[in-house]
Amino acid sequence: MTIRFQASANLQHPGRGGGEASHLSHAPAELLIRKLESIGALSPAERAALRRLEMTPVSVDAHHDIVCEGASPTAVTLLLHGFLCRYKLVADGKRQIMSFHIPGDIPDLPTLFLDVTDFNVCSLTSSQLAVIPHSALLALFAEQRQLAYLFWRNTLIDAAVFREWIVGIGRRSAFVRIAHLFCEMIVRMQAVGLSSNYSVELPLTQTDIADALGLSTVHVNRTLQEIRAAGLIKFFRGRLIAIDWPGLRKAGEFEQVYLHVQKAAASVPPAR
Amino acid sequence: MTIRFQASANLQHPGRGGGEASHLSHAPAELLIRKLESIGALSPAERAALRRLEMTPVSVDAHHDIVCEGASPTAVTLLLHGFLCRYKLVADGKRQIMSFHIPGDIPDLPTLFLDVTDFNVCSLTSSQLAVIPHSALLALFAEQRQLAYLFWRNTLIDAAVFREWIVGIGRRSAFVRIAHLFCEMIVRMQAVGLSSNYSVELPLTQTDIADALGLSTVHVNRTLQEIRAAGLIKFFRGRLIAIDWPGLRKAGEFEQVYLHVQKAAASVPPAR
DNA sequence: CGTCTAATTGAAGCATCTCAACATGCGTGG
DNA sequence: CCACGCATGTTGAGATGCTTCAATTAGACG
Numbered sequence: 001m002t003i004r005f006q007a008s009a010n011l012q013h014p015g016r017g018g019g020e021a022s023h024l025s026h027a028p029a030e031l032l033i034r035k036l037e038s039i040g041a042l043s044p045a046e047r048a049a050l051r052r053l054e055m056t057p058v059s060v061d062a063h064h065d066i067v068c069e070g071a072s073p074t075a076v077t078l079l080l081h082g083f084l085c086r087y088k089l090v091a092d093g094k095r096q097i098m099s100f101h102i103p104g105d106i107p108d109l110p111t112l113f114l115d116v117t118d119f120n121v122c123s124l125t126s127s128q129l130a131v132i133p134h135s136a137l138l139a140l141f142a143e144q145r146q147l148a149y150l151f152w153r154n155t156l157i158d159a160a161v162f163r164e165w166i167v168g169i170g171r172r173s174a175f176v177r178i179a180h181l182f183c184e185m186i187v188r189m190q191a192v193g194l195s196s197n198y199s200v201e202l203p204l205t206q207t208d209i210a211d212a213l214g215l216s217t218v219h220v221n222r223t224l225q226e227i228r229a230a231g232l233i234k235f236f237r238g239r240l241i242a243i244d245w246p247g248l249r250k251a252g253e254f255e256q257v258y259l260h261v262q263k264a265a266a267s268v269p270p271a272r
Numbered sequence: 273m274t275i276r277f278q279a280s281a282n283l284q285h286p287g288r289g290g291g292e293a294s295h296l297s298h299a300p301a302e303l304l305i306r307k308l309e310s311i312g313a314l315s316p317a318e319r320a321a322l323r324r325l326e327m328t329p330v331s332v333d334a335h336h337d338i339v340c341e342g343a344s345p346t347a348v349t350l351l352l353h354g355f356l357c358r359y360k361l362v363a364d365g366k367r368q369i370m371s372f373h374i375p376g377d378i379p380d381l382p383t384l385f386l387d388v389t390d391f392n393v394c395s396l397t398s399s400q401l402a403v404i405p406h407s408a409l410l411a412l413f414a415e416q417r418q419l420a421y422l423f424w425r426n427t428l429i430d431a432a433v434f435r436e437w438i439v440g441i442g443r444r445s446a447f448v449r450i451a452h453l454f455c456e457m458i459v460r461m462q463a464v465g466l467s468s469n470y471s472v473e474l475p476l477t478q479t480d481i482a483d484a485l486g487l488s489t490v491h492v493n494r495t496l497q498e499i500r501a502a503g504l505i506k507f508f509r510g511r512l513i514a515i516d517w518p519g520l521r522k523a524g525e526f527e528q529v530y531l532h533v534q535k536a537a538a539s540v541p542p543a544r
Numbered sequence: 545c546g547t548c549t550a551a552t553t554g555a556a557g558c559a560t561c562t563c564a565a566c567a568t569g570c571g572t573g574g
Numbered sequence: 575c576c577a578c579g580c581a582t583g584t585t586g587a588g589a590t591g592c593t594t595c596a597a598t599t600a601g602a603c604g
Contacts, residue, residue: 098439142417152424159434169441206550215593478584497584
């Protein structure tokens with residue numbers, strides 16, 4: 001595992017591509033605050049407490065495991081920049097991805113109350129993280145009880161996304177599943193200010209998509225061509241653009257409720 | 273929706289079948305305590321606080337919705353006796369079940385911090401419930417902070433089960449999926465004392481199983497025959513018996529970790 | 545300009561689905 | 575105690591969405 005600890009909190013990001021990346025040129029705490037405000041309200045005292053939260057910046061290369069199944073970590077990781085995913089391997093070596101993570105997410109938050117981790121977290125791209133000790137989080141919650149509830153809510157939304165994925169993998173066709181995933185990522189990115197005009201950075205390979213949706217890469221490739229041919233999206237070089245957002249939503253049978261996004265500014269306007 | 277409110281807390285259960293049912297002839301709070309102790313430790317003060325928790329007993333018939341998608345309930349439901357499931361319907365009318373619930377579960381606990389419910393809960397059999405107002409739970413948490421964490425842990429385990437289901441539906445064959453589900457239900461039932469000798473009450477129809485595992489009833493029927501023919505289980509009249517528990521575990525590629533069961537007495541001895 | 549990863553294509557196979565009967569069990573009313 | 579009705583389970587046969595295998599092509603990078 002190649003984790004490079006950084007001497008200082010020098011976390012300026014290159015800001016490749018869309019203008020939305022500039023939003024992230026803030027301190028780690030600000031990103032966490034923005035994330036939490038996308039799912040609930042924060043009082044000034046809570047914001048202040050969050051700014052005092054102990055965080056250690058870390059960089060990781062692409063395709064490296066950050067958390068491993070069976071481990072018992074004593075800290076959680078806030079994703080600052082890049083993309084992560086949770087996954088498990090099954091008996092015959094097949095991989096199932098169970099979530100994608102974008103800046104503001106804390107994929108291993110469950111380890112705060114689950115002694116043994118039951119999934120792996122790995123980086124899809126080179127990423128910047130902030131490590132927050134469990135003890136620091138618990139101290140924060142002791143001081144600001146409502147914040148504990150907001151983090152709890154965060155994990156509940158996580159679970160709501162799992163439910164929606166179960167529905168997709170269990171009962172929807174490949175075409176609908178892929179369209180749905182794209183809708184989900186666009187709305188989530190938008191909620192933390194990482195999207196402009198239904199265009200998001202999304203550096204997923206077709207293999208990643210296949211492993212997330214329970215499909216083969218070959219089938220993902222062909223279905224992706226169909227979705228493109230239908231004029232719904234452009235998807236290349238790690239960038240997803242919804243050319244026809246209402247059409248994509250419809251194709252993906254996408255109902256945003258389950259994401260429980262609060263922020264008015266963050267929610268996607270209704271189709272048409 | 274036929275919900276019959278009961279005048280008093282007369283919740284004696286018929287205790288059909290296995291001797292394990294007698295365990296449930298306790299007050300609702302005792303069941304909740306047993307459930308929580310299966311996933312963590314409780315102090316005497318916490319147990320006392322739980323016994324003071326406001327709960328209203330309710331009975332429901334089989335096949336009735338208890339919570340509906342889109343609703344904003346102000347109370348949660350503790351299942352005392354019977355079986356429930358969470359489900360969603362997709363565009364073409366297909367159903368996907370995303371969890372089964374056994375006594376001690378609180379399937380709508382997420383509504384405590386999620387304003388709009390994103391799933392339905394319905395009864396698989398006639399069931400007895402205890403309704404607990406959100407306000408009562410929040411008051412309990414204010415008094416006993418560690419209890420909040422234990423309930424949080426409860427929802428995290430819920431999510432861990434979702435992850436495992438995603439893996440199953442996404443990457444495992446019908447045979448393995450069904451075997452895995454059976455293992456899961458046996459271990460969960462055992463954790464709350466509702467199983468003896470790898471035999472549990474499990475009144476699922478083949479349609480329920482199909483809708484939970486993303487399969488057709490026809491295929492479930494045929495695969496069930498294979499599993500029976502392999503000498504792993506008996507499954508009839510709402511009862512599941514693991515004739516060959518080690519074999520069933522192996523067939524289901526079942527690793528118990530994700531259930532995060534604590535109680536030593538509740539954990540299933542290793543195979544062989 | 546080779547090297548590696550990711551995307552693409554063709555062709556054959558099968559796990560699982562759909563449709564459509566038919567069987568079984570069980571509660572209920574007569 | 576029997577007859578009906580309904581839910582559930584079972585079976586056969588044909589269809590298909592998706593997989594697997596195996597190349598081939600395209601891009602990114604030093």
